[in-house]
Amino acid sequence: MCLLEEEVVGRDGWRVQRRHFLGYWHDRPCFAIEIDDRHQLDPMDYQVGSLWQILGRVEEQLFALAGRAAQLLNWERDHQFCGRCGAPMDADPAERAMRCQPCGVISYPRIAPCVIMLVTRGEELLLANNVNHPAGMYSTLAGFIEAGETAEETLIREVKEEVGLDVGRLRYFHSQSWPFPNQLMLGFFAEYRGGEIRCDPEEIADARWFHYRALPRVPPPASVAGQLIQHYVNALSNPVE
Structure with a gap:
């Protein structure tokens, strides 16, 4: 490219x-x-x-x-047309926005905040095969932040809903713009606190604990999911004295 x-x-x-x-x-x-x-x-x-x-x-x-x-x-x-009155929208000459002249609505580029989390249990990583992912590809859990939620509340809720587990000791990792189509991924580590894996069949085809030395096929390091996994594996492989 x-x-x-x-x-x-x-x-x-x-x-x-x-x-x-x-x-x-x-x-x-x-x-x-x-x-x-x-x-x-x-x-x-x-x-x-x-x-x-x-x-x-x-x-x-x-x-x-x-x-x-x-x-x-x-x-x-x-955003060619206003979602409120249906009139054509115009590009604003002064800022990155689309404006509706008749009713005054302003539309800015949309960003959908999401949390993406690696749940760990000592030397084990919780990885899941999403129903929309290729068979054999396992990744971290993720979910959209809903109105009125904090990122931490979303993380706890999504893990409980998708695999039935309780987590704690949440630690922020870093964020990544993810253009599929317009997400901002907020990466976290979370530690297992309790429960047995029970997959939501509408979201998760399979979820398992994997030892860090025997991982399945995972996302590439270009993604925050791959970076979360790589960072944790590196920390276990090269512990600080």
């Missing part, structure tokens, strides 16, 4: 539908553009793909830039 020079747009006759300034990449201004999908890209020069296809295959900062581009383009496309 590489960033394209601006002259490519004019040279190849692309019709730009939407355009957003993203910031600077190596001191050069960078924009996200959406071109008319009726334009046929030359397969000898370009490969059409998705964010999933580049996850873990490009440097983290470049993936974050691509994710930001996708989120902004999707947000503008999904």
Whole structure:
């Protein structure tokens, strides 16, 4: 994956539908553009793909830039009309927002906060196969923060709902923008406090305790789930004296 020079747009006759300034990449201004999908890209020069296809295959900062581009383009496309009165929305010239002139509604880019947590029990990690994930792929638990909840309350609730366990000693790890489609993942560690695994069949196909030296296939380090797992395994493998 590489960033394209601006002259490519004019040279190849692309019709730009939407355009957003993203910031600077190596001191050069960078924009996200959406071109008319009726334009046929030359397969000898370009490969059409998705964010999933580049996850873990490009440097983290470049993936974050691509994710930001996708989120902004999707947000503008999904807010062409006001959700209150139905009138067309206009891009605000002074800030990143869509405005409805008739009724005054302002829509900013949407971010959905989520918690993602690695539950541990000594040398064991609780990992689950989500019903929407490929068979054999195990990851950490995760869930969206609901209105009125704190991140910590969401974590405790989601673990109880998805696998029936009680947890405590919550420790924040770090956050990650996750553009599938517009999440902000808040990573935590949590320690097992009690209960037996009982999977919610609508969410979890399987959940088990895995020893840190015998893990199944897990997410790549490019994801906060993979980083949570890697961090804990490294801490167990190289204990501080």
